[in-house]
Amino acid sequence: MDFKNLGNTDLQTPPIIFGGNVFGWTLDEKESFKILDELLEKGYTCIDTADVYSRWADGNEGGESEKIIGKWMKERQVRDKITLATKVGSDMGQGQKNISKNYILKAAQESLKRLQTDYIDLYYTHWDDDRTPVEETLSAYQELIKNGAIKYIGASNLSPARLRDSLNASNDKSLPKYQVFQQEYNLMNRDKVEGDILKLCQTNNVSITTYFSLASGFLTGKYRTKDDLEGQNRKDFVKDYLDDHGKNILKSLDEVAEEHGISNAGVALAWIINRPGITAAIASATKSSHLKAFDEATAVQLSKADMEKLNEASSKKKQQDN
Known part of the structure; x- marks a missing residue:
């Protein structure tokens, strides 16, 4: 499996995070x-989490994901084998997003405690609060880097304007630079990356990692009718995909998957990691069998014709909208 550097850092990631x-x-x-x-055994050594995960579950307060990862790393004594990314800025009960300096400094210490580690490899601005000057946010990270609490920083979900302002501030005022940008990107939704964000990242050597890489499970092919969604946790995320556009993409995935003898999920992930400017796809799994798609995606060689078929299917909605 080929590993790639994240931005201008010494951090390396497999194609699937x-x-x-x-x-x-x-x-x-x-x-x-x-x-x-199982992930560690297979070589998938980059784990992405956030302070807010999994606050949305009944009875949770946030930080549950970090706590589990921290306990696992400590019990297995594997911290040095993991490239660990977490995030700050989401609403953790305070009623609003927050990327002010004071909040970041406090939240970082809380994440470190939950993760049972002295340092975070990659610390993301999870969401913009649209209030805090970019220089203030970056100065918080500068302090955390100086004291060894974090190594590098990334951003997620920023507008092109705020990302541009942040990169300019890093360059002009000797502040830390976002090395990675994380955004939703998949065959169902390409617009949030392709365009200004992709150009900005390529120009500034910022890696792109993608979330919702399987469109909340839709691209696995297991949700093809409304009946398939009943009782599913991801129903609200997936229901709008059951249109002609979504069905056309599934048809193309079916064809490419059959040709290569792999799963739809494996093809969908392989498509992402073979797209220009993409460093790695973020994907989750709830069963051991789901991890097979990771191996398929990193091993399969999609042809130019395969990529063109998937590109065309996923572009048709754009053409119709225009």
Whole structure:
């Protein structure tokens, strides 16, 4: 498996990063440990989480994912084998997003405690609060880097204007630079990356990692009718995909998957990691069998014709909208 550097850093990632949003939500601690053990054995050593994961589950306060990962790393004594990313800025009960300096400094210490580690490899601005000057946010990270609490920083979900302002501030005022940008990107939704964000990241050597890489499970092919969604945790995320556009994409995935003898999920992930400017796809799994798609995606060689077929299917909605 080929590893890539994240931005201008010494951090390396496999083509698939594991999304820790499932820990403490759809997976309990025992199930999470099992998946984490299997990931490490297979060589998927980059884990992505956030302070807010999995606050949305009944009875949770946030931080559950970090706690599970921290306990696992400590019990297995594997901290040095993991590239660990977490995030700050989401609403953790305070009623609003917050990326002010004081909040970041406090939240970082809380994440470190939950993760049972002295340092975070990659610390993301999770969401913009649209209030805090970019220089203030970056100065908080500068302090955390100086004291060894974090190594590098990334951003997620920023507008092109705020990302541009942040990169300019880093250059002009000798502040830390976002090395990675994380955004939703998949065959169902390409617009949030392709365009200004992609150009900005390519120009400034910022890696792009993608979340919702399987469109909340839709691209696995298991949701094809409204009946398939009944009783599913991801119903609200997926229901709008059951239109002609979504069905056309599934048809193309079916064809490419059959040709290569792999799963739809494997093809969908392979498409992402072969797209220009993309460093790695973030994906989750709740069963051991789901990890097979990771191996398929990193091993398959999609042809130019395969990529064109998938590109065309996923572009048709744009053409119709125009």
